[in-house]
Amino acid sequence: MTDLQWNQLVRVLRGESLDPPPVGFIVDCPWLAGWSGVTLLEYFADDEAWLAANFRAAERFPEVLFLPGFWAEYAMSTEPSAFGCKCVWPANEFPHPERILDDLSQVGRLKKPNCRTDGMLPFVIERLKRCQARIERAGHAIRFATSRGPMNIASYLLGQTDFLTGIKIEPERTHRLLEIVTEFIVDWLGHQRQVFPSIEGMLILDDLVGFVGKADFRQFALPYLKRIFQALDVPVKAFHNDAHGLITAGHLTEIGVNLFNFSFEHSLAEMRRLAGETVTLLGNIPPRDVLAQGTPDDVRRSVAQAMQSVGDRRRILWSAGGGMPPGVRDENVEAFVAAVGGRG
Numbered sequence: 001m002t003d004l005q006w007n008q009l010v011r012v013l014r015g016e017s018l019d020p021p022p023v024g025f026i027v028d029c030p031w032l033a034g035w036s037g038v039t040l041l042e043y044f045a046d047d048e049a050w051l052a053a054n055f056r057a058a059e060r061f062p063e064v065l066f067l068p069g070f071w072a073e074y075a076m077s078t079e080p081s082a083f084g085c086k087c088v089w090p091a092n093e094f095p096h097p098e099r100i101l102d103d104l105s106q107v108g109r110l111k112k113p114n115c116r117t118d119g120m121l122p123f124v125i126e127r128l129k130r131c132q133a134r135i136e137r138a139g140h141a142i143r144f145a146t147s148r149g150p151m152n153i154a155s156y157l158l159g160q161t162d163f164l165t166g167i168k169i170e171p172e173r174t175h176r177l178l179e180i181v182t183e184f185i186v187d188w189l190g191h192q193r194q195v196f197p198s199i200e201g202m203l204i205l206d207d208l209v210g211f212v213g214k215a216d217f218r219q220f221a222l223p224y225l226k227r228i229f230q231a232l233d234v235p236v237k238a239f240h241n242d243a244h245g246l247i248t249a250g251h252l253t254e255i256g257v258n259l260f261n262f263s264f265e266h267s268l269a270e271m272r273r274l275a276g277e278t279v280t281l282l283g284n285i286p287p288r289d290v291l292a293q294g295t296p297d298d299v300r301r302s303v304a305q306a307m308q309s310v311g312d313r314r315r316i317l318w319s320a321g322g323g324m325p326p327g328v329r330d331e332n333v334e335a336f337v338a339a340v341g342g343r344g
Contacts, residue, residue, distance in 0.1 A: 020341035068144030081119030149206025201236030210243025242322035264321025
């Protein structure tokens, strides 16, 4: 992200109106690898393939704010790998971590990882360090510290079903698991910013918070998310949850979130009512059915419908209701940008 793009993002979060309105997408390996013509394994293993894909996207769509930008990640395996999860790496399918806890009775043996040495985390840092000079020579900077969220990581360590069941039948052990994971995330975010002082934003991704009810959210999600979002004093605090997000929306200000990416199944008007006036909304076009599988005309119609659904368009960063999915073609991104700018 360039200085100009970063300033645009900060201005949107402040409630300023920009002309043309800003467009931003959360992009990572699911879209970038295939779009740039490499396998997922090449994208993960080859610095040059990773850097070329990110440069190509930034150069092809200079009017788009790509979030977090030059994201060094290994999909869902990044953070669980630090806890010792076996990571499975198919040639051109998404890698996945295998659980390390048979049940919650084993939480007592779980130790907080060292984010400087454990799992794939040193490789994340080293990739960015090796590529930093080239990124900066091209006018960009490393802007975001990133991590999967506490419920997301915990569910990989234990398994989603057992984690969600544990909330109900073993709450004390579930809290212990979330404590360890949260302490780790706080360390991991702090380490990223220590290595890269240019970081002025954070992005946390956690869909599991959308799988619990109101009471369980307040007990098992809210206190941990608050600690994580208070870990860095930065102007941009972004949260991605494209599962059911209505409960989450009502607590964003309390958590400290000021940029929220949510499911396209929730309307912008409904999300604004729940999130309040100070949270910038990142959405809200169907990512798979429209942005990836639709025609440019479908994209233009969806954008128009979204923009017509709200009167006050301040604090909206026009995007997909979720991350950029695989298979999105250039003409659909172009149609999106043009429609937002009134040129569709």
